[in-house]
Amino acid sequence: MTPALVRTAGRVAALAAIPTILLLAVSPLLLHPWTLGQHNWDQMSTQREVVVKTLAHFHQFPFWDPYTCGGHPAWGSLESDPIVVSPWLPFYFLVPLAIAIRIEIVGWAIVGAAGCWRLASRFTQSWALRSLFTVVSLLNSRWGMQIGAGHTWHLLYGLLPWALFFFDRSIEAGAPRQRARRDTVLAGVIIATMVYGDGIYPVPHTAMALGIYALVLARSTRSWRPVQALGWVGATAMGLAAPKLLPLSEALLRFPRIIKSDEAMWPQYLYGIFTWREGDYAASGDFVVGMWHEWGLYLGWPALVGLVAAVVASRGPRERALKWAGLVMCSFVLGGFHPLMPWSLLHLLPIFKSQHVPSRWLYTAVILLACAGVSGADRWLRRFAERRPRVEAALGFAAVLLAIQMGTVTRVPIAQSFVNPIPADPDRETPFRMVHRLPPRPDYVAGLWDVATLPGVYDNVGTLECDTDNGLHITHRDAEDRMPGVGAFGETDPPYRGETYDAERIAPARIVSWTPNDVVVQIEGAHAGDHLVLNQNWDAGWSANGAPAIPYRDAVAAVLGGPSATVDFRYAPRTLWWGVLGGALSLAAIAFALTRKERA
Amino acid sequence: MMLPRFLTLALVLPGALALFGCEDGHLHHVSVAPPVPSAPAAAVFAGPRVTDRFPTASGELSVIPLEHAGILFGWHDHAFYVDPTAPAVNDPELPRPDAVLVTDPHSDHLDPVVLARLRRPGTVVVGPPSVEAYSPVDVPLRNGESRRVFDVDVTAVPSYNVSRGPVPGLVYHERGRDDGYLLDFGGLRVYVSGDTDCVPELAALEHVDVAFLGMNVPYAMTPAEASACVAAFHPRVVIPYAYRHADLKAMNRAEMTPTRVVLRDFYPRAAQLRKEAYDGLAHGMWGLVEDRLDDAKRIDPDGESDWRVVLTRRWLKEYQDPWPW
Numbered sequence: 001m002t003p004a005l006v007r008t009a010g011r012v013a014a015l016a017a018i019p020t021i022l023l024l025a026v027s028p029l030l031l032h033p034w035t036l037g038q039h040n041w042d043q044m045s046t047q048r049e050v051v052v053k054t055l056a057h058f059h060q061f062p063f064w065d066p067y068t069c070g071g072h073p074a075w076g077s078l079e080s081d082p083i084v085v086s087p088w089l090p091f092y093f094l095v096p097l098a099i100a101i102r103i104e105i106v107g108w109a110i111v112g113a114a115g116c117w118r119l120a121s122r123f124t125q126s127w128a129l130r131s132l133f134t135v136v137s138l139l140n141s142r143w144g145m146q147i148g149a150g151h152t153w154h155l156l157y158g159l160l161p162w163a164l165f166f167f168d169r170s171i172e173a174g175a176p177r178q179r180a181r182r183d184t185v186l187a188g189v190i191i192a193t194m195v196y197g198d199g200i201y202p203v204p205h206t207a208m209a210l211g212i213y214a215l216v217l218a219r220s221t222r223s224w225r226p227v228q229a230l231g232w233v234g235a236t237a238m239g240l241a242a243p244k245l246l247p248l249s250e251a252l253l254r255f256p257r258i259i260k261s262d263e264a265m266w267p268q269y270l271y272g273i274f275t276w277r278e279g280d281y282a283a284s285g286d287f288v289v290g291m292w293h294e295w296g297l298y299l300g301w302p303a304l305v306g307l308v309a310a311v312v313a314s315r316g317p318r319e320r321a322l323k324w325a326g327l328v329m330c331s332f333v334l335g336g337f338h339p340l341m342p343w344s345l346l347h348l349l350p351i352f353k354s355q356h357v358p359s360r361w362l363y364t365a366v367i368l369l370a371c372a373g374v375s376g377a378d379r380w381l382r383r384f385a386e387r388r389p390r391v392e393a394a395l396g397f398a399a400v401l402l403a404i405q406m407g408t409v410t411r412v413p414i415a416q417s418f419v420n421p422i423p424a425d426p427d428r429e430t431p432f433r434m435v436h437r438l439p440p441r442p443d444y445v446a447g448l449w450d451v452a453t454l455p456g457v458y459d460n461v462g463t464l465e466c467d468t469d470n471g472l473h474i475t476h477r478d479a480e481d482r483m484p485g486v487g488a489f490g491e492t493d494p495p496y497r498g499e500t501y502d503a504e505r506i507a508p509a510r511i512v513s514w515t516p517n518d519v520v521v522q523i524e525g526a527h528a529g530d531h532l533v534l535n536q537n538w539d540a541g542w543s544a545n546g547a548p549a550i551p552y553r554d555a556v557a558a559v560l561g562g563p564s565a566t567v568d569f570r571y572a573p574r575t576l577w578w579g580v581l582g583g584a585l586s587l588a589a590i591a592f593a594l595t596r597k598e599r600a
Numbered sequence: 601m602m603l604p605r606f607l608t609l610a611l612v613l614p615g616a617l618a619l620f621g622c623e624d625g626h627l628h629h630v631s632v633a634p635p636v637p638s639a640p641a642a643a644v645f646a647g648p649r650v651t652d653r654f655p656t657a658s659g660e661l662s663v664i665p666l667e668h669a670g671i672l673f674g675w676h677d678h679a680f681y682v683d684p685t686a687p688a689v690n691d692p693e694l695p696r697p698d699a700v701l702v703t704d705p706h707s708d709h710l711d712p713v714v715l716a717r718l719r720r721p722g723t724v725v726v727g728p729p730s731v732e733a734y735s736p737v738d739v740p741l742r743n744g745e746s747r748r749v750f751d752v753d754v755t756a757v758p759s760y761n762v763s764r765g766p767v768p769g770l771v772y773h774e775r776g777r778d779d780g781y782l783l784d785f786g787g788l789r790v791y792v793s794g795d796t797d798c799v800p801e802l803a804a805l806e807h808v809d810v811a812f813l814g815m816n817v818p819y820a821m822t823p824a825e826a827s828a829c830v831a832a833f834h835p836r837v838v839i840p841y842a843y844r845h846a847d848l849k850a851m852n853r854a855e856m857t858p859t860r861v862v863l864r865d866f867y868p869r870a871a872q873l874r875k876e877a878y879d880g881l882a883h884g885m886w887g888l889v890e891d892r893l894d895d896a897k898r899i900d901p902d903g904e905s906d907w908r909v910v911l912t913r914r915w916l917k918e919y920q921d922p923w924p925w
Contacts, residue, residue, distance in 0.1 A: 260886070260888070260891060262885050284627065284629075339919060437713060439712040477895075481844070493707055503767070506769050
């Protein structure tokens, strides 16, 4: 075989490895396209359907989700409205929900694969190494298990390699200033996209990765440039994400997401995480707090040994920065079994206080370490000189085998989860009503908490029990066995008095028009001073005829001024326009920075 | 010659490991679906979960308190569930239901999802017609009607509020909508009240051997009202249930004499949660320990004085404040 032929064969094999693992991983979705996922997928499907229904049927921006938890902010929630600012939104209007979800999953995987390829190309020109990096770090079993379990925020890790790629290129010595500026902006845009996509874990993980990378690199190179670039990336990201961040902060101030996190990863089990061929996302074990999808990250022995060796072999300031970032994250993975463990200390800080399951850091750590490993492996390859094409070809074929080896595990949890039939309902606009819990349906199986919400969205029926909001969650109960902050009642709750009512009297109130963000109520025969109540949870964004609505036992209410009234209850996050202003100013500043001519 | 060997290794090693892999011996597979009662009835009713056994003319009636308004009766190896809700019935060590009696459609008495999961071929669901709007009912019983279900005569007794409601003029439980039940187990007459006030139909009951009286404050009788009610119909034994917000110490025992008052734990989840907390402590899962203790405190505030809870809280405090200076 001629060297050219060997090189071509190797490249074809290397390239083939990526679609191989991707197709294996998502094959259950392609083979059975008309199913929805289990576990947390009811919540995820609901959030997406709420967006589509509010935009398409009510022609409103999805500020408020009236369908779950008795009503809660959608735009201001940590995990709601994940597809509003997303490249996949058009598909949700064009194709059925199940297909759109598949497009989103596969789409993010392809974006991630492309990002891995580009990122690895910063450290090697070898097709085989870039392919191995993509296979090992992106579509390992953790990805499959998280998607199977319905943690759709995990999809946004597909943007992490892009953020790192643009950041790394922006601080490259000798890079044209205009390109460096553009790359800084692009890294910020990517993080902002993660914020809009509700990347509750990918965002802080990416920020931490870039932060450690910049700091270590600044120290190694004795230059402030990485830190400076980091500041610009952060400012760009926060500015562009301001329309989401401000309402989100407002909601978090009311319902701080503070989660205890004492999960520990006993070091003796670390080998098992990488080598047990277990794809059951719901598997449990002696050391597994929760389920296996939070722990397992199958690479297999060959990849693990190769990865460790390559990381050890890597040299250079950028590689050192990547290794530091990866190792710091690995130290978080060990968890919080002692108050002075790294994770216990980090968990004291804002943002990280809201996170748990420290084993989730492992996914990011593998990406960073594998990236350093690519550089180390490239050093080996350079030693082969004229035999390099053959070795690369061997590595290319090894990448295919590895893709098969890993992909067969990655696909298991997706096949396990995507078995739910789709509720055969069109979207309805029948009079809205709230129930405590939806009745069971033979064509739809509830999610993890036994609470189904998706059929309610189709039927225009709200549910009280939910797991779609941070503050209001079925696992949070007060002394009355109700979720704190829930002022709405389901029609099977004893205090239920309709979707709107006069709290003090039995004066009839009726809903004249209903949309998620705007409900008009008429009442007659009331007394001045009575509370006119809307059966939705109160939030500071609600207004009544333009004035702030008041909370009446945690429900939305207005005080009546006379016996009859027409009250227009509207919802919009209070800080939205400040956020939009911040976003617009950021856009203007970015446009100015990108179009500014260099002084000669 | 080095290259072919390298190539062979590169191809064969991952392939072999991919085929044979590494089996884990530390994981086990669990279902995410809640477990369903599936134990043999005879074994359950002969076991330690039974809190009361009442002799009847044709066998023994066993009683297992579930949670809040949930009660399980065992008779002739048949399991009769009253108002089963989750998570109390997410327990494979409970028996398959032969009959389910629902007293009212409110969410603390009827969980349509749980009821659908409990249903097995042959399970008979009895309830007032108002329940049918939320869940299928096999034997709809209006107030005053009777039916025989698995050798048990079931009579629907009116269960309603006279004036108790969110505002004057409205009541939580309208007359005619809900059922209490008078169950005749081989001559042993057992009354289950549901959420009701001491209405005339209840006060007029006669020859009740065992009465389960709901004290579901603020939606039903208070303990003081229940005491007066007991004095009106004189059951032999009264067992308060559905008493989440009621102070049972407010019952007037003297007024209820000669009725024997039997207190049973209808909120056993608190004990279970505390047990999980102690187990968690042994495994160093501090956050879980605090969560479980807090959850248990919400269900059973009195249990906070238990010495194990006190000690565990002390350990947690030391964990949260580890610095000696």
